Amino acid sequence: MTPTQTTTTHPSTDTAPLADAAAAALRRARDRLLELQSPEGWWKGELQTNVTMDAEDLLLRQFLGIRTADDTAEAARWIRSQQRDDGTWATFHDGPPDLSTTIEAYAALRLAGDPVDAEHMRRAAAFVREAGGIEASRVFTRIWLALFGQWPWDDLPVMPPEMVFLPSWFPLNVYDWACWARQTIVPLTVVGALRPVRPLPFDLAELRTGRRPRRSRDAWGHAFDALDRALHVYQRRPVRALRTAALRRAAEWIIARQEADGSWGGIQPPWVYSLIALNLLGYGLDHPVMKRGLDGLDRFTIRDDKGRRLEACQSPVWDTVLAVTALADAGLPADHPALMNAAEWVLGQEIKGPGDWSVRRPHLPPGGWAFEFDNDIYPDTDDTAEAILALRRTAHPDAGPAIRRAVRWLTGMGSRDGGYGAFDADNTRTLCTRLPFCDFGAVIDPPSADVTAHVVEALCGEGLGGSRVVRRAVVWLLNAQEPDGSWFGRWGANHVYGTGSVVPALVAAGVRPDKPAIRRAVAWLEAHQNPDGGWGEDMRSYDDPAWIGRGVSTPSQTAWALLALLAAGEERSAAVRDGVAWLVQHQREDGGWDEDYFTGTGFPGDFYINYHLYRLVFPVSALGRYVRAAAT
Numbered sequence: 001m002t003p004t005q006t007t008t009t010h011p012s013t014d015t016a017p018l019a020d021a022a023a024a025a026l027r028r029a030r031d032r033l034l035e036l037q038s039p040e041g042w043w044k045g046e047l048q049t050n051v052t053m054d055a056e057d058l059l060l061r062q063f064l065g066i067r068t069a070d071d072t073a074e075a076a077r078w079i080r081s082q083q084r085d086d087g088t089w090a091t092f093h094d095g096p097p098d099l100s101t102t103i104e105a106y107a108a109l110r111l112a113g114d115p116v117d118a119e120h121m122r123r124a125a126a127f128v129r130e131a132g133g134i135e136a137s138r139v140f141t142r143i144w145l146a147l148f149g150q151w152p153w154d155d156l157p158v159m160p161p162e163m164v165f166l167p168s169w170f171p172l173n174v175y176d177w178a179c180w181a182r183q184t185i186v187p188l189t190v191v192g193a194l195r196p197v198r199p200l201p202f203d204l205a206e207l208r209t210g211r212r213p214r215r216s217r218d219a220w221g222h223a224f225d226a227l228d229r230a231l232h233v234y235q236r237r238p239v240r241a242l243r244t245a246a247l248r249r250a251a252e253w254i255i256a257r258q259e260a261d262g263s264w265g266g267i268q269p270p271w272v273y274s275l276i277a278l279n280l281l282g283y284g285l286d287h288p289v290m291k292r293g294l295d296g297l298d299r300f301t302i303r304d305d306k307g308r309r310l311e312a313c314q315s316p317v318w319d320t321v322l323a324v325t326a327l328a329d330a331g332l333p334a335d336h337p338a339l340m341n342a343a344e345w346v347l348g349q350e351i352k353g354p355g356d357w358s359v360r361r362p363h364l365p366p367g368g369w370a371f372e373f374d375n376d377i378y379p380d381t382d383d384t385a386e387a388i389l390a391l392r393r394t395a396h397p398d399a400g401p402a403i404r405r406a407v408r409w410l411t412g413m414g415s416r417d418g419g420y421g422a423f424d425a426d427n428t429r430t431l432c433t434r435l436p437f438c439d440f441g442a443v444i445d446p447p448s449a450d451v452t453a454h455v456v457e458a459l460c461g462e463g464l465g466g467s468r469v470v471r472r473a474v475v476w477l478l479n480a481q482e483p484d485g486s487w488f489g490r491w492g493a494n495h496v497y498g499t500g501s502v503v504p505a506l507v508a509a510g511v512r513p514d515k516p517a518i519r520r521a522v523a524w525l526e527a528h529q530n531p532d533g534g535w536g537e538d539m540r541s542y543d544d545p546a547w548i549g550r551g552v553s554t555p556s557q558t559a560w561a562l563l564a565l566l567a568a569g570e571e572r573s574a575a576v577r578d579g580v581a582w583l584v585q586h587q588r589e590d591g592g593w594d595e596d597y598f599t600g601t602g603f604p605g606d607f608y609i610n611y612h613l614y615r616l617v618f619p620v621s622a623l624g625r626y627v628r629a630a631a632t
Helices: 018-035 052-064 069-081 099-111 119-130 139-147 161-165 179-194 219-236 240-256 268-280 288-300 316-329 337-348 381-391 399-412 449-461 468-480 495-508 516-527 555-567 574-586 614-630
Strands: 301-304 307-310 600-603 607-611
Touching: 018 316, 018 574, 018 614, 052 069, 052 099, 052 139, 052 268, 052 307, 069 099, 069 307, 099 119, 099 139, 139 179, 161 179, 161 240, 179 240, 179 268, 240 268, 268 288, 288 301, 316 337, 316 381, 316 614, 337 381, 337 399, 381 399, 381 449, 399 449, 449 468, 449 495, 468 495, 495 516, 495 555, 516 555, 555 574, 555 614, 574 614
Parallel strands: none
Antiparallel strands: 301 307, 600 607
16 A cells, blocks of 8 residues: 545635634634533543553453453454454554454454354454464564463563662663553563463464564574573573562562552553552452552543443643643633633642652652653653643643743753653663564653654743753754654654644744744645645554655644644745645534544554544644734
8 A cells, every 4th residue: 555645626715714714613623622621620532542452451351350241242342343344453543454453352352252253253363364373463462362371481582570670770671661661561570470371261273373483683683582592591490589589579669650540650551561460479359559450440441332442541631731722822811711720730730759750860859740640650741841831821820830840850851962752861772672572662762853842842931942951952853854854753643743843842942934944844844735735644654654744634733734834934825724724624513623543653653542632622723823823
């Protein structure tokens, strides 16, 4: 399949001047966004991912002996609804078939009682075998299968729990991993050391090919293969006292990081593996830690006429601060009740204690915000930057001190090269990415253009545009510009997101719109506008350069492009007019927009997100800034 652009003609705005049509669309969208605010002041759209969340939830419940018939039936109904005509499941809307996702979905449906000779199961199994079978699936999928005797533990890479003792300066210590990865790896070292098998009432022989997985053949691959062989030897005969102490220390490390809502980091992977690890270490289902963990999953569960599905994470802080900025862009005054209520809630979410980030920055006072409802250990620079920008648009009397604490924390979280990662400073050691264990997702958190841009924009809004921190970050951004004029997007798809983030930040930092970096970015956006006036970029752009800047037009991505072009002073350009017209034409009667395509990124190349509020908050910001610019 090759990338294509949509071929519909430019939208018509003959019935009214574009500015008037945009203002009317903005009012409808603003009112819709206000309707979605909770009484407590926050916003939260569904965070939609893929069916691995639901399949693994059933497998977790099977492992712990708590799977119910009702939950299984409802989850299976959702999983079946996401299967495509070719029998496969994908990791994002309209994406290519994904082997590991299909295997896990198939296993979950077998748990639900779907017979192997049913047509939808035959098609799925045929794809799995053709794509290489269980043998070709990712390591994490084979770990799930090993839990049930469907894959030998001896054929999985070893990660010993003793690594929890490695000091933070030593290679491959747990703090070399990104926060989401270390929270996953530590419990998995426990699981891999204990190697449990709780057999299923069926076998998955129909998904096997008998071919062994291929290993890397480069120099690093050979080196780590040798290390893995040595660890397998140790795994068979560990130093008993050291192993016992490591398992105890790992349990302490895991328990210390459980959040108030029972989760681990507010995200699914470390959550489920932590529950499994603690259960294997003797923590019964009635233990307070286990009970909180299992009960907390209910808040992440959506039940509707489509079935039962889980969110991999929840994004109330992120959604709320973006909504505040959008409503301020739409013209709401700083003392509007919706903004004041939101500010009150956001201020209550400020993180005032230390977390894993302080391992690299031990003397930095805490401050800032996380992504989720309950996550006091892992604030991130991206949410913190957007919270600063949002709170500054409100008249809340207590916003100032919180903003100052957040600014202090942000300025201390820069990496040595001047850029910003999301959760940690200088989380850039690539050695762990070469381990045989790491064949899925990003496992480190190096600086990225989108996060660095948001930090720059926030600090400039606080009068720090001339500071050394901002100057270094701006240099980092200029050096990170791609040869084609765009910027890579780590947390959103992809170059449209990166470019949409960086251009406003550079302009806020004092880079004039007529400078080459801005002109090249504008030219890139204009060259990648779809014939229908919108912008879109398919998730395949992370793996295939042919998709960069190409895809079906979406509301969020069209808005990102418009935010960049408006910041660059292009409000009267044909590109902006056509982009605004696209948003006007595609708006629903209730003021929102439809967006089936995923535009959020969890792990580039592997895990993607459809933030259901993106389709509203970003168009509101873009239309608001356009209407304001058109009035001058």
